[in-house]
Amino acid sequence: QKEVEQNSGPLSVPEGAIASLNCTYSDRGSQSFFWYRQYSGKSPELIMFIYSNGDKEDGRFTAQLNKASQYVSLLIRDSQPSDSATYLCAVEGSGSARQLTFGSGTQLTVLP
Amino acid sequence: NAGVTQTPKFQVLKTGQSMTLQCAQDMNHNSMYWYRQDPGMGLRLIYYSASEGTTDKGEVPNGYNVSRLNKREFSLRLESAAPSQTSVYFCASSQTGRDGYTFGSGTRLTVV
Numbered sequence: 001q002k003e004v005e006q007n008s009g010p011l012s013v014p015e016g017a018i019a020s021l022n023c024t025y026s027d028r029g030s031q032s033f034f035w036y037r038q039y040s041g042k043s044p045e046l047i048m049f050i051y052s053n054g055d056k057e058d059g060r061f062t063a064q065l066n067k068a069s070q071y072v073s074l075l076i077r078d079s080q081p082s083d084s085a086t087y088l089c090a091v092e093g094s095g096s097a098r099q100l101t102f103g104s105g106t107q108l109t110v111l112p
Numbered sequence: 113n114a115g116v117t118q119t120p121k122f123q124v125l126k127t128g129q130s131m132t133l134q135c136a137q138d139m140n141h142n143s144m145y146w147y148r149q150d151p152g153m154g155l156r157l158i159y160y161s162a163s164e165g166t167t168d169k170g171e172v173p174n175g176y177n178v179s180r181l182n183k184r185e186f187s188l189r190l191e192s193a194a195p196s197q198t199s200v201y202f203c204a205s206s207q208t209g210r211d212g213y214t215f216g217s218g219t220r221l222t223v224v
Contacts, residue, residue: 004154034212043202043215044155088154090212098206099145099170100213104154 004091006103014111019076021106023089026070032092033065033072034100037085044088048074079110114138118203118216125193125223133188133219135203143206144186145213146170146178148199155202161186193223 003026013019021035032051036044050056050063050072062075072091076083086107090100116137125131137144142163147155147170157170159178167178175197177189186205190197200220204213 036212043218044213045215046212049212098143098208099157099160101157101171102147102155104152 004089004101004103006087006089006106008104008106010107010109012109012111013079015079015081017079017110019079019083019108019110021074021076021087021089021108023072023074023103024070025072025089025091025101027091027093027101028067028070029094030091031094032098033063034090034092035061035063035074036088036090036102038088038105039085076108079108081110081112084109116203116205116214116216118201118219120219121217123219123221125190125221127194127223129193130189130191131193132190133201133203133221134185135187135216136185137203137205137214138184139205139207139214140183141205141207141214142183144180145204145206146176146186146188147202147204148172149202149218150199158188158201193221195223197221198223 005024007022035048038044048063050065056063060077064073086105088105089103093099119134145160146158161167161180164183203216206213
């Protein structure tokens with residue numbers, strides 16, 4: 001049974017702070033990892049993906065992957081109120097359709 | 113540039129009624145997916161289609177059927193709706209999986 005676990009939250013940070021979101025996964029064969037942002041009542045949108053161990057930066061977002069520890073994280077620097085959303089971690093399976101298994105999400109609130 | 117289009121956006125059904133959720137993508141993607149999202153449980157895969165002509169069960173297929181009508185369209189059918197199927201349903205598509213999914217806007221279904 002493939003599982004993806006996220007810190008349950010909710011998480012509140014003040015504006016300008018760093019928000020840290022964490023995710024662990026159980027399938028050691030997983031190779032691709034994704035972070036989606038979902039605003040209330042909206043569909044998920046892809047914000048980051050990472051395949052290799054280490055850090056990947058895109059603007060204010062940094063994804064970190066440690067395959068040995070089966071751990072992936074997302075850091076949001078200089079958090080803004082517009083970052084307030086639910087963040088979903090997703091792990092790609094090894095099947096032909098590359099189906100994703102999602103965590104239950106972490107709700108982030110950035111306080112002005 | 114519509115992306116992934118789902119219809120309807122909202123639906124209320126009585127227990128035992130049937131309905132089909134429609135999904136179409138215009139990005140020439142090979143793979144398509146149906147997920148349901150319930151509070152606190154993240155996105156769970158119902159069915160997926162790796163390519164035109166193939167469909168496979170996901171994590172929660174009971175009570176659902178699917179049809180991959182052509183490369184563009186992937187429909188989800190509830191033959192006899194139950195209150196436990198009250199949820200938000202998302203259709204998604206991808207080309208390689210490594211680029212992540214593009215999601216439709218969702219269908220909010222209530223079964224009474």
